[in-house]
Amino acid sequence: MTTYDDRASLSDLTATVERVRSSVEGVIEGKPEVVRLSLTVLLAEGHLLIEDVPGVGKTMLAKALARSIDCSVRRIQFTPDLLPSDITGVSIWDQQRRDFEFKPGAIFAQIVIGDEINRASPKTQSALLESMEERQVTIDGKTYELPSPFMVVATQNPVEMEGTYPLPEAQRDRFMARVSIGYPSADAELQMLDIHGGVNPLDDLQPVAHAHEIVKLIEAVRGVHVADPVRRYAVDLVAATRTHPDLRLGASPRATLHLLRAAKASAALSGREYALPDDVQALAVAVLAHRLLPTAQAQLNRRTAEQVVQEILQRTPVPASPQQQSGLTMSRGFGQQPPRRL
Numbered sequence: 001m002t003t004y005d006d007r008a009s010l011s012d013l014t015a016t017v018e019r020v021r022s023s024v025e026g027v028i029e030g031k032p033e034v035v036r037l038s039l040t041v042l043l044a045e046g047h048l049l050i051e052d053v054p055g056v057g058k059t060m061l062a063k064a065l066a067r068s069i070d071c072s073v074r075r076i077q078f079t080p081d082l083l084p085s086d087i088t089g090v091s092i093w094d095q096q097r098r099d100f101e102f103k104p105g106a107i108f109a110q111i112v113i114g115d116e117i118n119r120a121s122p123k124t125q126s127a128l129l130e131s132m133e134e135r136q137v138t139i140d141g142k143t144y145e146l147p148s149p150f151m152v153v154a155t156q157n158p159v160e161m162e163g164t165y166p167l168p169e170a171q172r173d174r175f176m177a178r179v180s181i182g183y184p185s186a187d188a189e190l191q192m193l194d195i196h197g198g199v200n201p202l203d204d205l206q207p208v209a210h211a212h213e214i215v216k217l218i219e220a221v222r223g224v225h226v227a228d229p230v231r232r233y234a235v236d237l238v239a240a241t242r243t244h245p246d247l248r249l250g251a252s253p254r255a256t257l258h259l260l261r262a263a264k265a266s267a268a269l270s271g272r273e274y275a276l277p278d279d280v281q282a283l284a285v286a287v288l289a290h291r292l293l294p295t296a297q298a299q300l301n302r303r304t305a306e307q308v309v310q311e312i313l314q315r316t317p318v319p320a321s322p323q324q325q326s327g328l329t330m331s332r333g334f335g336q337q338p339p340r341r342l
Contacts, residue, residue, distance in 0.1 A: 039065075068207060
């Protein structure tokens, strides 16, 4: 059992993440909340789905995040003729050795960028299911472990439907969070013209963190404490999606786990050793909305999944602070530190 200093770990985390954040924001102007969510998903061992209209920087964000970390990066351009073996790899007969040799596919990288993921067929999309959940690939009965850290950053265009295949529920559920970049402000767009007008900012982007640093930071995030009231709050939010009249499919238990992991990462990014209900609230829409399916009547009424989550947040009671809870002992308090071991 390895001991460590929680405060030192969080201090290292804050410094490293600040370098990565500054590096990415040098390319993606005026979107600090989007960059923070991307880093939150990375430290929470999740996968990110970037969904927005063309030209707002979806692929640019994914590439900037990947290049800011000194790790292996592969980009997959999803097209209708892409095969599952192009992603996972294939066993090829070696004439000299008289045996099959495994040739790894594009998924064998620490950060995998899946561009326009909804343009591939469902059969090809399903090739990502095992790798995203279990961080391994099984080919011809043999299992191959994927490197650590491992993160899939996928993009898709929600407007253009021609020649696309909507992601199935099982695929969407494996993405920890979905983010929409949105259009930049006028000032940010002017700044973008100055920066992007002459050169590609990605060309000068250098790694500011190493892969082994990210692995250590992920371990530090695992040690962030989540009190019982915060856990119960997350469970109540997810359970409310399963009984809401405007939803025909609520969030899964995996969504609860992802929400707690993301809340722990968000707390660590804020320099705290414990998660608060505020962390859960801030991430609820990004983590839950893309997993929900509105009913036909809700769609006719133009009710979106994001609106339903916001309504659930308003209706679900928020845990009181430890000072307000007379029956809450220090062992259950928000600020109770976890044992200093991993």
